[in-house]
Amino acid sequence: NAGVTQTPKFQVLKTGQSMTLQCAQDMNHNSMYWYRQDPGMGLRLIYYSASEGTTDKGEVPNGYNVSRLNKREFSLRLESAAPSQTSVYFCASSESGTANSPLHFGNGTRLTVT
Amino acid sequence: KNEVEQSPQNLTAQEGEFITINCSYSVGISALHWLQQHPGGGIVSLFMLSSGKKKHGRLIATINIQEKHSSLHITASHPRDSAVYICAVRRSGGYNKLIFGAGTRLAVHP
Numbered sequence: 325n326a327g328v329t330q331t332p333k334f335q336v337l338k339t340g341q342s343m344t345l346q347c348a349q350d351m352n353h354n355s356m357y358w359y360r361q362d363p364g365m366g367l368r369l370i371y372y373s374a375s376e377g378t379t380d381k382g383e384v385p386n387g388y389n390v391s392r393l394n395k396r397e398f399s400l401r402l403e404s405a406a407p408s409q410t411s412v413y414f415c416a417s418s419e420s421g422t423a424n425s426p427l428h429f430g431n432g433t434r435l436t437v438t
Numbered sequence: 439k440n441e442v443e444q445s446p447q448n449l450t451a452q453e454g455e456f457i458t459i460n461c462s463y464s465v466g467i468s469a470l471h472w473l474q475q476h477p478g479g480g481i482v483s484l485f486m487l488s489s490g491k492k493k494h495g496r497l498i499a500t501i502n503i504q505e506k507h508s509s510l511h512i513t514a515s516h517p518r519d520s521a522v523y524i525c526a527v528r529r530s531g532g533y534n535k536l537i538f539g540a541g542t543r544l545a546v547h548p
Contacts, residue, residue, distance in 0.1 A: 364540055365540055366440075366442065366524070366526070366537070366538030366539050366540050366541070367524070367526075367536075367538040368538070369535055369536070372535065382535065412479065414481060416481075424469070424486070426471070426483045426486050427471070427473075427483055427536070428483070429473075429480065429481040429482070429483075430480075431478070431479060431480045432479045432480065432481075434479075
């Protein structure tokens with residue numbers, strides 16, 4: 325099992341460019357998440373998808389859009405990148421959204437916006 | 439004030455030492471997670487607990503719900519334990535939206 329796979333691992337964008345971060349999980353999990361990690365701060369939730377066909381905003385959704393393409397895939401799109409979006413992005417999944425569901429993380433995407 | 443606070447922020451130890459990392463939180467929770475992030479960046483779930491104590495190998499996690507506090511202990515530390523350890527809590531009654539601490543960076547020297 326690959327677990328949670330994120331692509332790309334690294335990306336450099338110029339201000340105003342767009343890109344999509346891809347995430348796929350092979351564990352048949354219902355819930356998927358996108359987080360960003362900035363120095364000195366805890367992971368912050370951007371968007372999540374409780375189940376296929378649903379998406380909801382997290383703490384820091386501005387400047388991002390998501391698509392839950394099917395049960396396996398959950399993509400994050402930056403329509404017009406800004407330097408403030410320079411961060412490390414993690415995708416995660418869990419079997420459900422309940423208290424007994426541990427999270428499984430991808431290896432992260434390091435994004436730099438110049 | 440952050441809802442999840444970890445201490446210390448940075449920790450240096452010699453191989454073999456007993457290590458304790460602390461996590462305090464200010465909200466009602468249904469579960470607390472301890473995660474490990476290695477220098478390569480990947481994040482791995484170590485423990486998920488809602489009461490008492492859990493042990494896995496040299497790692498022990500405890501939680502005191504009344505005091506809103508959890509500790510992660512590493513016995514007989516080894517350089518391969520060098521990583522960032524992250525505490526995260528799930529609010530009571532809420533969906534699986536975790537609140538994360540900023541992490542504790544541990545370096546274990548031979």
